[in-house]
Amino acid sequence: MKKKPIGRIVLLALFWMTVLCGFSGESDDKIIDGANLWREEEEESLRSLVRDVKERIGADVAIVTTDDAKGRTTEAYAQWAYDYYQVGGEGVAGVLFLLDFDNREYYIDEYRPNGEAFEISDWERESMLDEIYPYMAEGEYAQACEVFLKGLERVMTNDERWEEDDREVYIDGQPSSKKAIGNVIGSSLLLSAVVSAVLVSVLVVMQNQKTPPPGAVYLKDRRSSLRQRKDIYTHTTTTRTRIQRNTPQGGRSSGSHRSGGSYRRGGGGGSHRGGGRNF
Amino acid sequence: MILNYKCPGCGASMVYDAGKKWLVCDYCGTQVSVEQLSGEEKEQLEKELQEDSFAQMPEMETASDEAVDDDGRGEFRACHCPNCGAQMLTEETTAAAFCAFCGSPVIFEKELSGEKRPAAIIPFQIQKEEAVGRFLKWTKRGMFTPASLNRTYTMEKITGIYVPFWLYDYQVNARYGAHGTRIRHEVRGDYRYTHTDHFRIQREMEVQFEKIPSDASKKMPDEVMDCLEPFDYSGLKEFQMPYLSGFLADRYDYTGTQMRGRVEKRVEQYTEEEARRTMTGYATVSITYRDVRPKNTRMMYVLFPVWTIQYTYREKNYTFTMNGQTGKIFGTLPVSMGKAAAWFAGMTATFTVLLTIIQLL
Numbered sequence: 001m002k003k004k005p006i007g008r009i010v011l012l013a014l015f016w017m018t019v020l021c022g023f024s025g026e027s028d029d030k031i032i033d034g035a036n037l038w039r040e041e042e043e044e045s046l047r048s049l050v051r052d053v054k055e056r057i058g059a060d061v062a063i064v065t066t067d068d069a070k071g072r073t074t075e076a077y078a079q080w081a082y083d084y085y086q087v088g089g090e091g092v093a094g095v096l097f098l099l100d101f102d103n104r105e106y107y108i109d110e111y112r113p114n115g116e117a118f119e120i121s122d123w124e125r126e127s128m129l130d131e132i133y134p135y136m137a138e139g140e141y142a143q144a145c146e147v148f149l150k151g152l153e154r155v156m157t158n159d160e161r162w163e164e165d166d167r168e169v170y171i172d173g174q175p176s177s178k179k180a181i182g183n184v185i186g187s188s189l190l191l192s193a194v195v196s197a198v199l200v201s202v203l204v205v206m207q208n209q210k211t212p213p214p215g216a217v218y219l220k221d222r223r224s225s226l227r228q229r230k231d232i233y234t235h236t237t238t239t240r241t242r243i244q245r246n247t248p249q250g251g252r253s254s255g256s257h258r259s260g261g262s263y264r265r266g267g268g269g270g271s272h273r274g275g276g277r278n279f
Numbered sequence: 280m281i282l283n284y285k286c287p288g289c290g291a292s293m294v295y296d297a298g299k300k301w302l303v304c305d306y307c308g309t310q311v312s313v314e315q316l317s318g319e320e321k322e323q324l325e326k327e328l329q330e331d332s333f334a335q336m337p338e339m340e341t342a343s344d345e346a347v348d349d350d351g352r353g354e355f356r357a358c359h360c361p362n363c364g365a366q367m368l369t370e371e372t373t374a375a376a377f378c379a380f381c382g383s384p385v386i387f388e389k390e391l392s393g394e395k396r397p398a399a400i401i402p403f404q405i406q407k408e409e410a411v412g413r414f415l416k417w418t419k420r421g422m423f424t425p426a427s428l429n430r431t432y433t434m435e436k437i438t439g440i441y442v443p444f445w446l447y448d449y450q451v452n453a454r455y456g457a458h459g460t461r462i463r464h465e466v467r468g469d470y471r472y473t474h475t476d477h478f479r480i481q482r483e484m485e486v487q488f489e490k491i492p493s494d495a496s497k498k499m500p501d502e503v504m505d506c507l508e509p510f511d512y513s514g515l516k517e518f519q520m521p522y523l524s525g526f527l528a529d530r531y532d533y534t535g536t537q538m539r540g541r542v543e544k545r546v547e548q549y550t551e552e553e554a555r556r557t558m559t560g561y562a563t564v565s566i567t568y569r570d571v572r573p574k575n576t577r578m579m580y581v582l583f584p585v586w587t588i589q590y591t592y593r594e595k596n597y598t599f600t601m602n603g604q605t606g607k608i609f610g611t612l613p614v615s616m617g618k619a620a621a622w623f624a625g626m627t628a629t630f631t632v633l634l635t636i637i638q639l640l
Contacts, residue, residue, distance in 0.1 A: 184638050185631070192630030193623075200623050207421050208611045212505040215549020220448075220487035224553045228483035231459070235477050240470045 030062035032085055035101050037065045042142045049149045057156035059119075060094035062087040063145050069102040078109040079272050087111070091270075095120070097148045098276075099141060106136055107276030108148070114270050122275070124155045129277045136279035282386040283361040284524050287311070292362060292383040294525025297403035297584075297603075302521050313521045361385060372496075375441065375528035386523050390530040396580075397518040401510055403439055403526065403584040403603045410586045410601055411437060417608045422622065425592065425615035436589040439603060441528035441582040442499050445535045446490040448577035449546050455482045455554045456568030459561035480564065482554050488546060492583070493538045495531035499585070499600075501541070506609040507602040510583055514604055518582065528582060535578040546573045 031038070031046050038046065050061050062085060069077045078098040081087075088094030091113045098107040108128060110120050120128075128151040135144035216222065284293045286304035293302040293311060301310045354371035362383035369376050374390040377383065391397065405413070414437075418424055457480040465472040490512055494504035516522075550571055558564045584603025589596065592613050599610030 181639070185635050188634035188638065189627070189631045192627045192634060195630055196623050196626035199626060200619055203622075204423055204614055204619065207423060207614075210506040210609050213509050215488070215545070215552050217509045218488045218491045218549065219553070220489045224484055224486040226482065226484050226557060228481065229557065230479075230481040232479040232481075233476060234479055237475045237477070238472055239475075240472045243466070243469050243471055 030060070030064075030085055030087055032062065032064040032081070034064065034066035034068070035099065036067075037099070037101075037141055046142065046145055046149075049146060053149050053153050056153055058093075059156065060088040060092055061149070061152065062094065062096045063099075063148075064096060065099040065101070065141075067101040069100055074098060074100040074103045074105040074107045074276050075109075075274060077103075078107045078274060078276075082109055082111055082272065093119070093270075095152055097145065099136075099144075100276075105276045105278050106132065106144070107274055109272055109274035111272050112270050116270070118271075118273050119156050120152075120273075125275050128152070128155070129275065133277060133279065136277075280388045281358060281361050282388050282520060283383055284311075284521060292524075294384055295402065295522050296525075297406045298409075300402065302524060313519050356387075358387075370529075372529050372532055373527075374530045375523040375526060377527070384524045384526075386520050386528075388520065391518075391520060391523075391528075395530050397443070397582045398579045399515045400441065400518045400522050400582040401512075401514045401584055401604050402516060402522045404514065405584075405586070405601070405603055405606055407437060407439065407586075410439075410588075410603075410606075413606050414586075414588055414599060414601065414608065418612065421612045423614045423618045424612050425618070427592070438587050438589075439526040440585055440587060441523060441526055442504065442585050443495040443529055443531040444492045444504075444581050444583050445495050445531070445533075445538050445542075446492055446579040446581055447488075447535075447539070447542050447546075447575060448490065449488045449542075449573050450576050451486045451488070451546060451550050451571060451573045453482075453484055453486065453550045453554065453572065454568075454570040455551070455566055456480070457482075457558060457564050457566045459558060459564045461560070462562045478561070480558055480561075482557055484550075484554060484557075486550050486553055488549060489577075490579075491542055491545060491549075493542045493545075495533045495535075495538060495580075496529050497532040498529065503600055503609055504585075507585065507600060507607055510602065510604055515581065523582075526584075531580060535580065539575060543573050543575075547571050 031043055031050065033043065046063060050063065054061050062082070064078075064081045064085065066077065066081075072080065077100060078096055081098065082094065082096045087096050088111055093113060093116060094111045096109040096111075098109065100107065106129070108120070108125055110118055110125075112118050128148060131151055132144045132147050135141070135147060284302055285291065286293050286307060286309050288309040289304060289307040291304050291306040293304050293309075295301075295313070296303040296310075299310065301312050303310050356369050356371050356373070358367050358369070359365065360367055360378035360381060360383060362378060362385075363381040365378060365380035367376070367378055367385070369387070372390065373387060375384065375386045378385060389395075459478040459480050461476045461478070463474040463476070465474065492504075492508060492510065494501060550573075551566065551569070554566075555564065586601040586603050588599045588601070588610075590599065591597075595613070597610065597613060599608060601608045
C-alpha cells in the first residue's frame with residue numbers, strides 16, 4: 001500500500017509548531033514558586049519581565065524557588081529542575097535562576113544544545129551574581145530576580161555588553177579584572193604615599209632632635225639609696241571579650257561559591273554550565 | 280687690667296694650643312706652659328705687661344673702667360688694645376676677646392677676679408682644625424643634608440668660646456606614691472579574660488647629685504648647652520688665665536642663686552627617673568604622690584669650652600655648637616628638598632609594590 005505524504009506533512013507541522021511554540025504554553029513564563037515566596041503582584045511582574053526578556057534574548061528563561069532540595073546540591077537541583085520543568089525544550093537554549101532556601105544558595109544555570117557555545121562567560125556570570133547578592137542578603141528576592149533578568153538581557157543582547165576591562169570583578173575577594181587590579185594598585189599607591197610622607201616627616205624631625213643626657217650621669221657614685229620600698233597588692237579587675245570565630249557567609253569576599261561553571265551533559269545532548277553563591 | 284701674653288722670644292701674642300696644652304707663639308714657635316706662668320713668673324710677666332701697657336696708653340686704665348650704656352641693650356666697655364692701641368668696644372661681661380684691628384687676644388682680668396673668678400676650667404681639648412673636620416664629618420651623616428653643606432667654603436666662621444657654667448651638688452630626700460598594674464590573659468571557651476592586678480607602690484629614697492651644670496650666659500641658649508652635655512669632669516683644672524688666650528670668654532650673666540630654680544627642676548626630674556627605675560615588673564606605673572626635698576650643698580663657677588660654627592646655606596644662617604672637650608655637636612641641619620623628595624619617592628614605590636603583592640596573593 002502506498003504511504004501518503006500527508007502524515008509526514010502533519011508531523012512536520014507539529015514539529016515546527018512545537019519549536020515555534022517553544023516559548024509559549026507550558027514553557028511560557030516559567031515562574032516556579034516551590035518555596036511560596038511570591039505575592040501575586042510580584043509573580044505577575046516577574047512573568048511580564050521574563051516574557052520580555054525571552055523575546056529579546058531568544059532563549060527560554062525560568063525562575064525557580066524551592067525550600068526543599070530533596071537532598072540535592074543546588075547545582076544538581078537546578079539541572080534537575082531545568083529538565084523537570086521543561087525549560088527551553090529540545091534544541092532550545094535556556095537559562096534558569098534558582099533560589100534554593102534549603103541550601104541557602106542562589107544559582108544561575110545555562111543550557112546550550114549540542115554544538116552551541118555558551119553565551120554567558122564565567123566573569124559575566126560572576127558579575128551578575130555580584131549584582132544580585134545585596135538583594136538576596138537583604139531578603140529582597142523579587143528585586144534580586146529583576147536584577148538577574150536585566151543582567152541576563154544585557155549579557156545576551158550585547159547592547160551593553162560587559163567588557164572584562166570595564167568591570168571590577170572580584171572572585172573570592174581577589175581582583176580578577178584589569179579594572180579591579182588597577183584599583184588595587186591605586187589604593188596601594190595612595191596608602192604608600194601617605195605612609196611615606198609621615199615617615200619622611202618623622203625622619204626629618206629626628207635628624208635634628210637631640211636630648212640632654214639622663215640624670216643618672218650626675219648621680220654620685222652612680223647609685224641612689226632606697227630607704228623604703230613597698231609594693232602592696234590591692235585588687236584585681238577582670239574583663240572578658242568574645243572570641244570572634246570565622247563563620248561562612250555569602251558574598252563576594254567570603255563564603256563558598258563556585259565559579260567557572262560546572263558542566264553536565266543535558267538529557268538532549270546539550271550541556272549545562274552554571275555557578276552560584278551562598279546568601 | 281687687660282692682659283695679653285706676649286712671646287718672650289719675639290714679642291708676638293701667644294695663644295693656648297688645645298693639642299699641645301701650652302701657650303704657643305705662631306711666629307717663632309716658642310712654647311710656654313700655663314704652669315710656668317704661675318707664681319712669680321706670672322706675676323712678673325703681668326706686672327711688666329701692665330707697666331708697658333700704662334706707658335704706651337696712659338689713658339687705658341680709665342677707659343677700661345668706663346662702662347658705655349647703649350640705651351639698654353647691655354653695658355659696653357671701651358678700651359684700647361694693648362698690642363696696637365686701637366679702641367676696642369666689648370660687652371661688660373666679656374672676659375676674653377680679640378682686637379678687631381690686629382687680632383691680638385686680650386683678657387680682661389677684672390672680669391675674672393674676686394667673686395667673678397672661676398673656680399675651675401675645662402680647657403679646650405679639640406683644636407680648631409679638628410673641630411672643622413668633626414663638623415664636616417657630622418654633616419655627612421644626615422639623611423636629608425644637602426651635599427653642598429660640607430664644602431668648607433660655605434663655612435663662615437668658627438669660634439672657640441669659654442662659656443660660664445654653674446655646677447651644683449644636691450642632696451635629695453624624696454617620697455613617691457604610685458599606682459601600678461600587671462596584666463594576665465586567659466582563654467576559657469569562647470571568651471578571652473583579661474585580669475588586671477592593681478598595686479599601691481611606695482618609695483622613699485635619698486639621692487645625691489654632683490656637678491649638675493647650668494649655663495650662666497645670656498647669649499647661649501639653655502637647651503643648646505644642655506644638649507652638649509655631659510662634660511668629662513676629669514678634665515677640670517684649677518682656673519688660670521692663660522687658658523683663655525686665643526679664645527673668647529664671657530663671665531656669668533646670672534648668679535648661682537638665680538640659676539638654682541632651673542637646676543632644681545632638673546633635680547626633681549632626675550630623682551623621679553631614679554624612683555621609676557625601682558618600680559619594675561609592671562605593665563603601667565603612674566605616680567600619684569610626690570614629696571621631693573632638694574638641698575643645694577655646693578655651687579661652683581666654672582668655664583667650659585664650646586666651638587660655635589656659623590654656616591650660610593642658601594642665604595640662610597645656621598649656627599652649630601660643639602662641645603670643645605668631647606666633640607658632641609648640636610645644631611639644626613638644613614633639609615635638602617631634593618633628597619627628601621627622593622626618599623619619599625623611593626619609599627612610596629617600595630611600599631606600593633609590597634602592598635600590591637600582598638593584596639594579590
